Amino acid sequence: MLAADPAARSASGQATMAEAAEELAFAGLLFSIAYDPPRPVVLWSEFMPHRWHGMDVPGSRFGLDNADNIYRIIFIDDQHEYRIQIAPQGPTPAQLSMELLDSAPGTMNNMGTQLAILQTSTLVRDADGGFVITVGPRAGDSNHFQAPPEARAIWIRDTLSDWATQAPHAISVAVTAGPMTEPLSDDQLAARAAPEMVRFARYWLDFYAAYMGPSGPFAGSVNNPPQPHARPGDPAKGGGAAWGFVTGTQVRIADDQAFVFTMEDMAARYVGAGFATPWWVTVDYARRSGSINNGQARRNPDGTITYAVARNDPGVANWIDTAGLEEGALLLRWQAIEGPLPKSDSLTLQGEIIRNAGAEMRVIKEARVLPIGQVQTAYPHLRAGQEARAAALATRLASYERRLDSGGPR
Secondary structure: OOOOOHHHHOHHHHHHHHHHHHHHHHHHHHHHHHOOOOOOOOEEEOOOOEEEOOEEEOOOOOOOOOOOEEEEEEEOOOOOEEEEEEEOOOOOOOEEEEEEEOOOOOOOOOOOOEEEEEEOOOOOOOOOOOEEEEEEOOOOOOOEEEOOOOOOEEEEEEEOOOOOOOOOOEEEEEEEEOOOOOOOOHHHHHHHHHHHHHHHHHHHHHHHHHHHOOOOOOOOOEOOOOOOEEOOOOHHHOOHHHOEEEEEEEEEOOOOEEEEEEEOOOOEEEEEEEEEOOOOOEOOOOOOOOEEEOOOOOOOOOOOEEEEEEOOOOOEOOEEEOOOOOEEEEEEEEEEEOOOOOOOOOOEEEOOEEEEOOEEEOOEEEEEEEEHHHHHHHOHHHEOOHHHHHHHHHHHHHHHHHHHHHHOOO
8 A cells, every 4th residue: 555655655654654554554553552442552653663561552643743742642422421530740731732623533434533632721720730631522611622413523632832840641541331231352352453554545545645745734835834824614613713723834955954044932932953863753762862952952143043955964953864865845833822923713824924913034044955064164153063862862752752651641
């Protein structure tokens, strides 16, 4: 299946095809096995390969996952009522978001249509700083998802802007009402999972092709991200511009080139840029700087952030390491907007200018390809030597490994 996909035509696609096949298969397997609404679990998904309780766990990355996110999912339906307990485990992430979806992303031949969203700015905290979320077919208060008949999953993101200090929330779920059924046997689970794994992979391959195709958001965009657009949902309920903004581009660079771009942070608590293979699987972001967020970046004097995407070290801070790949995809995210711009989906694009309520901002300020030897000269304030690079990577790995403490997010 992957060998026949357009992504396999490039050297980068060929080099990363086996990894993509394994990760897509394992992600599809996890979703299929975990789907059991009468007996819900909090499933950690979209992670890198890692060791867990002495076992080698394959990765489950897909869909240009965010290296700064801890992704978890709870499968539900409208026949049951649920109580989700969310507790802080230290300094809290830059943003917690929870989407009620009509399917897990990539299952049921669907990205997962957002039915409702809750996030940090709209949730009411307990005295201990945590949250209790209820889910059921009836209406409820602000910390409640009313589940319509099509509801199938709650997709949860803890977004970290500081890997060294912020900790993902501890999350648990319990059924409080609804009928019980007999669980599927191992043989039944296997019979269900096998075709689901194939359908899951097929969906994401088609999704990537459509996204990059003539009518997709990345159409014709090579080393040139368009101005960002609001994420889905109702801003009044924590979605849309209240949730954040996103944009991206295909990246193609030679061995001696760097794709350099500068962007505003839009007064967001979280800003991130991450690189992925042609299969939209993020490159190793624990041992390499395959992503850089606002907590890791060195800023320009005016507060903007300049990134350099390159196959080899360009000698500056904010290097997004492509792991030697000459081709892939880059996604840029702004979340938890706190400043005056933007506040709502009334935001419009006029050329390269974002306008909202009389204010304007050109979020992507420059995007160009430079010879790698000219990057330090063009951005002398971002110079970074080999000793500084090694120290930053050592800190990055140690900070990433905090996610695996006690066996991973709870």
